[in-house]
Amino acid sequence: MLKPFIYNHQRNVIQKQANFLLKTMRSVADRKVLATVRDTAVNHVVDAFGALTAEQYALLEQLSSYEAAHELQQYVDQLDRYVIPFPDVSPQQVQKLFPKAKKLKVPDLATIDLLHTTYLRWIDIATNRLYIVYPYEGTLVGIEGQITPMNKNGFCMFCHRNQELGFFNVKTKNGGSPDNFSSLGQYVCMDNDACNHNITNTVALERFIQSAGK
Structure with a gap:
C-alpha cells in the first residue's frame, strides 16, 4: 500500500x-x-x-x-x-516552545484540521501577538511576535496570495549579548486558515523561521 x-x-x-x-x-x-x-x-x-x-x-x-x-x-x-498531517502536539508541548509567555492562550488543538495544516498559528487578540509552531528540520520550533492589522489586502509573504494583511514583527537576538536585540518584520495573512489553505511553498516560511530563531 x-x-x-x-x-x-x-x-x-x-x-x-x-x-x-x-x-x-x-x-x-x-x-x-x-x-x-x-x-x-x-x-x-x-x-x-x-x-x-x-x-x-x-x-x-x-x-x-x-x-x-x-x-x-x-x-x-x-x-x-x-497526506502527511501536521505532527500531533499537546498544549504542554506548545507551552514549552514559548517559555516567556506565562499566560499563553493555546487554541483548542482538537479542533484543528492537522491534515490541512502546514504550520500551526494563532493570534492572541488581547495582546495582538501571533504565535507560530512549525516542524523545522525534524524539530518543532515556535516563534512569536507582534502582529499589527493593516486593514487592507496585499501580498502575504508566506502563502503568496492576496489576503488581508498584518505586519508581523519578531524580536531576534543580535550578537552575543542577551540584551542586544533587533527586529524582523514581514507582511502575512491575518486569517490563520486561509494561509494554510493557500500556501504552496514553504521556502519563505522556513527562511523567516530560521532568521527569527537566531
Missing part, C-alpha cells in the same frame, strides 16, 4: 492545478489545447515534489486523466489518504 508522501502545501499545489484544469475544461473545446494544459498541470504538480517513486508519480499523473469536473475533484479529495 502506498504510504503518505504529500504535505499540505503540496496538496494545495494539486488543488490549484486541478482548479486551473477545471476552468480550462469549461472554457476550451480544442482537444490539443486541453492536452497541453493537462500535461502542464501535471508538470507543475510533479515539480512541487523531490524524488518520486514510480507508484507516487503514477498517482499524481492521474490528475490529467479525468474528463468530468466531479471526478477531478473527487480525485483530489481522495488524495487526503496520502
